[in-house]
Amino acid sequence: MLLSQPSLVLLAAYCHLVAADRAAPTATLDTATVTGVASSSVNEWLGIPFAQPPTGNLRFQLPQPIPSYNTSFSATTYGPSCPQQNISLSIPHDLPAETLDYLPNPSFNITASEDCLTVNVIAPATATPGSKLPVVIWIFGGGFEFGSASTSNGSMIVNKAIDLNVPTVYVSMNYRLSTSSDQDLFSLTAFGFLASKEVKQAGVGNLGLQDQRQAMRWVQKYISAFGGDRTRVTIWGQSAGAMSVGLHMVTNGGNPEGLFRAAFMESGSPIPVGDITNGQSYYDFLVTKTGCAGRSDTLQCLREVSYGTLVDAINQIPNLMSYQSLAVALLPRVDGVFLTANPQQLVLQGSVANIPFVTGDCDDEGTLFSFSTLNITTDAQLADYLQTYWFPSASTATIQQLLVYYPQDPTQGSPYDTGALNELSPQFKRIASFQGDVIFQAPRRFLLQQRSGNQNTWAFLSKRLKSVPVIGSFHSSDMLNVYGGNDMASYLVRFVTNLDPNGSGDLAWPMWTTHSPNLLAFLDGSVTQQIVQDTYRADAIAYMTNLTLQYPR
Template sequence: MLNLRMLAAVLAAQAMVACATPSVPFTVQDASSDQYPVNDSSESAAPPPVIRLDDALFTGTTSGKTNRFYGIPFAYPPIGDRRLRKPEPLPPYEGDRSATAYGSSCPQMPMTLPSWVEGDLSKALNSVVGSMYESFTPDNEDCLTLNVVAPSGATPTSNLPVVIWIFGGGFEIGGTATYDGSSVVGRSIDLGQPVVFVSMNYRLAAYGFLAGKEVKEAGVGNLGLQDQRLAMRWVQKYIRNFGGDPSKVTIWGESAGAISVNMHMLTNGGDTEGLFRGAIMQSGGPLPVGDITHGQKEYDEIVKLTGCDRSKDTLACLRTVPYETFRRAVNLSPNFFAYQGLVLAWLPRVDGDFLKAPPQHLVLQGSVANVPFISGNCDDEGSLFSIASVNISTSADFKAYLKLFMMPTASDAQIDLLLRYYPDTPAAGCPFDTGLKNMLSPQFKRVAAVSGDFVFHGPRRFFMKQRSSKQRSWAFINKRMKDTPFIGSAHATDLINSFGNGELKDYVIRFTNNLDPNGKTGMGINWPQYDVAKPKAAVFQDSTFWPMIVTDDNYRNQALDFVANLSLIHPI
């Protein structure tokens, strides 16, 4: 158990950092500059900013060179009979409103590990990705609010580019309060390329991604994505009041947020409806998912646990059961630290409405928004989500695991071929390029390699290969924090670069302004556009002299091609 205790200590230390300031796992807010403090006493010295929306006046706060407006509702609260229905836009605003505090996060799932994983590790993980959200913004079903951060001098005629941030969390946890938009806007001002930052809450878990035939028949699938889309329409209607230009919007997300960005590129036949002109995806692409009825097992379990199995209309029953009853049932479903790992219980699926076909099929059909995009991954995407699989000790165990969860419809021959691309050699596993280090168990690095490639690396490479000849694109790989014990350059480690003091933030700002991460004239190290004939990626690495290099994007080429082809045939 020594290895697990060491990992628990690492994650517990990260949890202490995370809980010391409103931040995301593995990242810190850019609050080192006295220009952009989180709590600035100067806010009381100057009149607070006020924005008129319809017949309402919203009062925000000032921090350094930025004005912040938090907790603005953009839809009717999805409570009562509006639970498990598409979001509805609000009528015109009226009256005086306070916009000085974040709204509640949407209901969060508890992060728990299987019983065979040591208790100290389970507690540490829960502290990192679970309890921190409750500490900063308690969750509630009434959660559909958004936030706007703008340069303090912006006016309705400023016509500034807009970046919309969609947070991650496996479609199970997360909220806007853990991401400081002031750091992005403040840096954009310093670069002389100011932007307006918007973030929104959206429904998670079964509240936003309930699946099953009943959901499909009622046309209420992918509600979390519908929430995001409505928030994007809100931006089109109101962002000029904050100084933004609705024709210059970039959507940007990480993890579930990046997958969401990709889903918005694929929905509606690729028609953006004028909602965005660029996209940035950190660890997320065309997720290999199938029909929404693949989630029938989870739907039936929720119905049973709430007592709605006695109802003739189970979906109507789920809308009327008390919130705590529904919540208890949802919280018993598998989370992304459960044994099944990245085969999530709640995630976007093909509902015949928002998604007409599996995402990768839509890519092949050309149902893709023709906008410039950035897409990248962390090197060791699968490590964090494979901790629960430490009881897998043999190749036979691993094959049974794949057959049970990740590839239940694949043949034995297909799985055997997959395992040839991912041999039983720890030095070839994830965290990559670490030799025999980081072996939590005999099969841990192998499980982590397959999981990360199937959900993250494979979809990214597939998307780049299919689209780079048709639209301008740029790729990156984050290899920083490689020395983190057992998990390496794990999922979400790139957030330090984009929300902390990192160069990826600068590239995001320049892309939002110019649809090119290098800007109009080029700044810093040139980031080459992706070319499928000679694919290149920016690599962010732990090096004082060469923190960013450009290299060939050809790692695990054959394995990733096979993973992409297999997931086309056998989506989750």
């Protein structure tokens, strides 16, 4: 039943009054009392520090745990986001109004600070320290460049779990982020993913992932104070957050250290990346821009320069929505500590946490990221683009074969199943198909193929909003489903509790195996769910997988 606007206002007012009748919730951490917010049927504790501020000499260092909480404090507002660029989506001038309504806006106004390592906990109002409820840890996406835990409403997930009688505690965290450089199109930089030989020698690569891992350790130590069970934790993410989840599965020899028992990935998997020293040229660029050139210890110099100086240098560089788009490789890299090898090689070696997992993609992952390349209109220009930004070490013949697998025919491009429609430029749907497969679909299928028979796995494909002009079932469109409290949210919270997404009221979701690669498709129309086979573009995706294994970025 849909509620009218006046009804929604009255309902919100009622929920506010109900919450106001309850005392502010408290939790005891060590010797400190932490006061949260009572909000309808849930309690929220927001902006709790989980590590020492990564400022001063702790900048570009591994996250340091807080020794203990010995001073009581209020946790009633989200903490500041980690430093990041303001990123604007390149929007073609002639997009239909319906499409514009769905476009994400990464240029949201945020308060950013280096002192940003905080967690948020949302629990049912009835939870007590002895409740031992399952826990879901959310890792936000944003290309490792932008985002904040404050932009996702975790109370929607907790309320869905309550409604299904599988009450759950929700945790989210901030982590240090990255930007990329036009000096080295394949590098990672900035606060969370500085990349160079100096970083590798110091053992301080992939700091954003290390922050996430530290937040998981915090959950192990303190989540019982909020009613959670530290032995029943699921890690869950979308886009860069899902890639992070996949990388936590392959680090440490596949040993999750008891930090989590299951994983849920939306639009992200362990991806093929190369050595952290590939970012050397940008590190040198950053050193020069901040006045650290000539110093004997440039890494220490970068710790000492002012926050403003460092941010000014970072803001001179392009971002995820720039011309090179997903080829900027805003991804973690092999640092010898968190990642000891190309993540997909780790998968091949069996260095994967032996836990149940769910993974899936949207049908048209690449459309949003292909607006910036509309000036590519010929086969020759596309071949040059792929050679320059994606596979600089590949032969011309290899690139030409890739073009055969991803033809110019718009009926085979993305948005898929839309015929000759949505062709913004002669190469738009072709590039969108390639980008969606290389970053999202191919790594997901590769992970499933390698792990089939080793652990319980489920996979999905979101084909909702297919009718949205130009972008179709675009990247992140599934978030409207899960954070909207719809059927994907039901599968999620049941999986968190039972390690199986199935339950009454929804279509039975069979596991994915190599013999029966089942996908749960989320659809528009009267039939909202259907089981389909994960066999589309089989030859093209297999070629892509072999290519990225041979030429990791």
